[in-house]
Amino acid sequence: MAFATIGELEEGLRGAAYLPERGLATALYLSLVLEKPLLLEGEAGVGKTEAAKALATSTSARLIRLQCYEGLDVAHAVYEWNYSRQLLHIRAAQEGTVSEQELFGPDFLIRRPLLEAIESTEPVVLLIDEIDRADDEFEAFLLEMLSDFQITIPEVGTIAARRRPAVVLTSNRTRELHDALKRRCLFHWIGHPTLEREIEIVALRVPGIPARLASQAAAFVQGLRRLELAKPPGVAETIDWAQALSALGRQELDARTVEETLGSVLKYHEDFAAVRDQALVALVEEARTVAAAVAL
Amino acid sequence: MGPGRISDALSGLDRVEIKSPDDVYWALRTTLVSRAEDLETFDRAFAAWFLRSPTRPPYRGAYPVDKPARLSERTRTDRGGQDDRLGDETTEVGWSAHEILRRKDFAAMTAEEFAHLSKAISEVAAARPVRRSRRLRPHPRGRRLDLRRLARRSLARGGDPIERTFRRRIDVPRKLVVLCDVSGSMEAYTRALLLFLHAAVGSGRRVEVFVFGTRLIRLTEELKNRDPEQALASAAERVVDWASGTRIGASLRTFNDVWGRRALTRGAAVVIVSDGWEREDPALVAREMARLQRAAFATVWVNPLKGNPDYQPLAQGMRAALPYVDRFVAGHNLVSLEELAGLLAGIERRHAA
Numbered sequence: 001m002a003f004a005t006i007g008e009l010e011e012g013l014r015g016a017a018y019l020p021e022r023g024l025a026t027a028l029y030l031s032l033v034l035e036k037p038l039l040l041e042g043e044a045g046v047g048k049t050e051a052a053k054a055l056a057t058s059t060s061a062r063l064i065r066l067q068c069y070e071g072l073d074v075a076h077a078v079y080e081w082n083y084s085r086q087l088l089h090i091r092a093a094q095e096g097t098v099s100e101q102e103l104f105g106p107d108f109l110i111r112r113p114l115l116e117a118i119e120s121t122e123p124v125v126l127l128i129d130e131i132d133r134a135d136d137e138f139e140a141f142l143l144e145m146l147s148d149f150q151i152t153i154p155e156v157g158t159i160a161a162r163r164r165p166a167v168v169l170t171s172n173r174t175r176e177l178h179d180a181l182k183r184r185c186l187f188h189w190i191g192h193p194t195l196e197r198e199i200e201i202v203a204l205r206v207p208g209i210p211a212r213l214a215s216q217a218a219a220f221v222q223g224l225r226r227l228e229l230a231k232p233p234g235v236a237e238t239i240d241w242a243q244a245l246s247a248l249g250r251q252e253l254d255a256r257t258v259e260e261t262l263g264s265v266l267k268y269h270e271d272f273a274a275v276r277d278q279a280l281v282a283l284v285e286e287a288r289t290v291a292a293a294v295a296l
Numbered sequence: 297m298g299p300g301r302i303s304d305a306l307s308g309l310d311r312v313e314i315k316s317p318d319d320v321y322w323a324l325r326t327t328l329v330s331r332a333e334d335l336e337t338f339d340r341a342f343a344a345w346f347l348r349s350p351t352r353p354p355y356r357g358a359y360p361v362d363k364p365a366r367l368s369e370r371t372r373t374d375r376g377g378q379d380d381r382l383g384d385e386t387t388e389v390g391w392s393a394h395e396i397l398r399r400k401d402f403a404a405m406t407a408e409e410f411a412h413l414s415k416a417i418s419e420v421a422a423a424r425p426v427r428r429s430r431r432l433r434p435h436p437r438g439r440r441l442d443l444r445r446l447a448r449r450s451l452a453r454g455g456d457p458i459e460r461t462f463r464r465r466i467d468v469p470r471k472l473v474v475l476c477d478v479s480g481s482m483e484a485y486t487r488a489l490l491l492f493l494h495a496a497v498g499s500g501r502r503v504e505v506f507v508f509g510t511r512l513i514r515l516t517e518e519l520k521n522r523d524p525e526q527a528l529a530s531a532a533e534r535v536v537d538w539a540s541g542t543r544i545g546a547s548l549r550t551f552n553d554v555w556g557r558r559a560l561t562r563g564a565a566v567v568i569v570s571d572g573w574e575r576e577d578p579a580l581v582a583r584e585m586a587r588l589q590r591a592a593f594a595t596v597w598v599n600p601l602k603g604n605p606d607y608q609p610l611a612q613g614m615r616a617a618l619p620y621v622d623r624f625v626a627g628h629n630l631v632s633l634e635e636l637a638g639l640l641a642g643i644e645r646r647h648a649a
Contacts, residue, residue: 005313006312006313006319022318022319022322023322023325023326026312026319026322026323026326027322027326029311029312030308030311030312030323030326030327033311034304034307034308034311036304038326039330041332043557044557081443081444081447083443083444083446083447086447087446087447087450090447090450100448103447132558172558173332173558174558174560175558175560176331179330182330182331183298183300183301183330185330186304186326186327187326187329187330187331188325188326189332189335228553230552230553230557230587231557270583270587
């Protein structure tokens with residue numbers, strides 16, 4: 001166990017340039033000490049995937065990532081046999097001397113992320129990203145792995161984890177996950193950060209950004225989230241945008257700069273047009289006022 | 297909530313600073329709650345127990361709650377008059393009573409007639425559109441070599457791949473998303489359509505059902521109940537605005553914002569059941585339909601009024617929506633529901649109205 005308290009874990013994540021709220025830190029901490037997978041849900045861009053990456057960095061563990069998609073199957077997630085090697089091996093050997101056991105042994109196994117995570121002897125953070133995109137058959141398969149940390153390969157037998165990997169699952173909730181899967185996981189919903197926290201995040205992730213610009217950018221994005229947008233910007237967008245503003249050498253926000261760079265915050269044309277034509281000037285004013293108040 | 301969760305919660309509490317209300321809150325929330333929808337309930341329970349704060353009863357929505365009449369009492373309305381001649385069985389020589397029922401407008405049916413038909417409605421609903429899966433299954437006429445089986449079978453022949461094994465992509469049901477109008481103007485058709493939807497949900501996976509009057513409500517879970525009567529009864533409990541006004545645009549916007557953003561629409565066949573009577577802004581209907589159509593595989597609009605041969609899409613909401621509708625069908629009697637089912641099973645391309 002790398003961390004004795006939640007506070008230490010928070011410090012560790014901070015060291016990996018990730019600022020968790022207390023709730024997320026608690027969830028990650030409990031997931032480590034109870035050795036249970038953690039399911040993270042939240043709007044796009046709130047830092048679900050980043051949390052797993054930061055956890056890996058801060059525990060000096062290797063990050064193994066499995067990106068889920070529709071049609072993902074065992075051959076791509078767990079293992080596959082190396083067929084060309086198998087066929088060559090049969091041909092090269094004397095006729096009748098190759099047994100099935102030999103052919104389906106560890107030498108001919110191609111390890112995919114899940115098997116790799118189970119077999120690893122060094123500490124591992126296993127990130128199962130966007131689990132809701134995989135189909136339910138795959139979810140059912142994950143059950144065995146997540147409850148017992150073992151994988152069964154018919155030809156080889158059951159492989160149990162040498163050391164339990166820390167497991168983080170993320171979901172965008174395109175569909176409801178199976179109850180049995182949820183039961184095996186701890187759960188945390190990541191919301192949008194508070195203004196103060198978002199300013200800190202921007203300052204941490206965009207080194208060298210003027211403090212006032214960081215506050216104004218964060219306040220502006222917070223204002224955007226209150227509007228009725230098709231896709232409200234996440235922290236990821238705030239960071240992208242702050243990077244753009246910083247790269248342009250701006251010291252503070254003004255309506256023109258915002259209009260020119262808004263594309264890195266709002267990714268839908270309708271949202272972009274609505275904000276540009278209606279709310280922009282007022283939002284910039286508000287952001288400047290709010291940022292000034294925070295600075296005091 | 298099972299014992300596993302409680303044991304997790306206790307172990308969790310053991311590991312955090314028990315004197316800090318924050319840590320206790322987060323430890324319990326992480327271990328006990330597994331759905332975002334339950335967070336509010338958890339917060340109330342936490343406040344009631346740990347903070348000793350008096351709680352209010354759960355929020356039931358901002359709309360006046362009229363106790364909905366039982367569904368079965370509401371299938372017949374004053375609009376039935378126009379098709380009454382069809383109910384006169386003796387005039388149609390050679391037609392079975394069933395055949396006449398098949399063509400009778402749902403709005404003109406008596407409760408008994410409807411009961412006769414409900415099984416047929418359920419059967420019709422089983423058809424669903426399919427899409428090609430990315431998964432490969434063994435198939436004798438497949439195009440891709442099944443190397444796993446090939447290697448295994450050639451073992452017996454010294455490594456010569458004599459027997460060739462193939463895999464191909466198989467068809468799986470396409471996602472079907474249904475948005476059903478249950479407002480006053482649709483009252484006469486609501487029960488028939490909900491029966492249809494109940495059977496569609498029961499026919500397999502990947503059907504999502506929402507209903508809307510003045511606001512949007514997800515009914516998939518309620519309709520999963522195997523017994524149609526119970527399913528409709530629990531659905532009726534969820535919906536507080538049966539037979540009220542319609543806000544099609546606002547409901548579509550909620551759908552796009554909450555569910556479309558989670559990519560539920562992507563690749564789905566989306567069916568909207570409504571007569572198109574929008575109480576508010578038709579421009580909003582057009583805008584949200586455009587968003588919907590962009591994400592969906594195909595959009596189908598079912599309007600029971602279209603069953604009347606003289607029907608013209610005059611309702612403003614309907615006119616606004618039509619440019620973004622791929623197929624426009626009736627759905628006012630069993631025959632037209634059969635057509636709808638056939639259409640859903642056969643949708644291959646979008647924009648081929």
